[in-house]
Amino acid sequence: MGKGMQIGVLAILLAGVVIGARAEVVVQQPWLRAVPPVSPTMAGYMVLVNRGRQAVRLTGARSEVAGQVVMHRVVMEKDGSSHMQALGTVTLAPGERLIFAPGGRHLMLMDMSRVPPLGSRVPVCLQFRKRAPLCQPFLVRQQAPVSH
Numbered sequence: 499m500g501k502g503m504q505i506g507v508l509a510i511l512l513a514g515v516v517i518g519a520r521a522e523v524v525v526q527q528p529w530l531r532a533v534p535p536v537s538p539t540m541a542g543y544m545v546l547v548n549r550g551r552q553a554v555r556l557t558g559a560r561s562e563v564a565g566q567v568v569m570h571r572v573v574m575e576k577d578g579s580s581h582m583q584a585l586g587t588v589t590l591a592p593g594e595r596l597i598f599a600p601g602g603r604h605l606m607l608m609d610m611s612r613v614p615p616l617g618s619r620v621p622v623c624l625q626f627r628k629r630a631p632l633c634q635p636f637l638v639r640q641q642a643p644v645s646h
Contacts, residue, residue: 522550523590525624527643528636530607531600532616540564540613542605542622542636543598548590555627556588563620565609572601582606587627600642614638 526545533540540563548554559567569585585603590596598604605622614620619635626632 522552523548523554523624523626523629523632525632525634528622528634529643530614530620530622530636530638532638532640533613535613535615537613538608538610540607540610541600542567542607543600543642544605544634544636545598546590546596546624548592548594548596551592553592554590554629556590556624557586557627558625559605559622560625560631561607561620561622563610563612563614564607565611566607567622568606568608569603570606571603616640 524547526547528542528544530540530542542559546556556569558569561567569588570582571585572580573583574580588596588603596603607622616638618638620638621633622636623631623633
């Protein structure tokens with residue numbers, strides 16, 4: 499087998515590994531809450547499902563419209579107040595379904611270069627430990643989608 503053929507076969511094999519890794523994690527109902535055009539931040543929500551046989555660690559995210567994307571969760575205090583707490587990583591066990599929703603876990607898109615308008619789709623790439631990024635379009639909407 500010639501060198502060119504070997505490189506081609508290797509590329510196909512590597513593509514299969516990356517696709518297999520992505521297929522283990524499924525993103526459902528990805529959306530961003532619409533904000534005024536001058537807002538420096540925007541919140542993102544989704545449901546992540548690990549269909550694989552091994553735990554998967556979400557380490558972060560990125561988007562072309564934000565200088566940084568940080569995972570947060572809302573923490574309720576005993577006095578009734580709440581605040582956001584940054585999450586370094588989130589681990590999904592095999593078969594686990596993890597919800598990022600208003601009032602709980604969410605992505606915070608910060609240092610926005612532009613604010614995407616209502617109805618647009620914004621690519622957000624989820625980053626995992628020892629796995630290829632998973633890029634998904636997030637729909638800009640005013641309210642959460644209705645779950646079925």
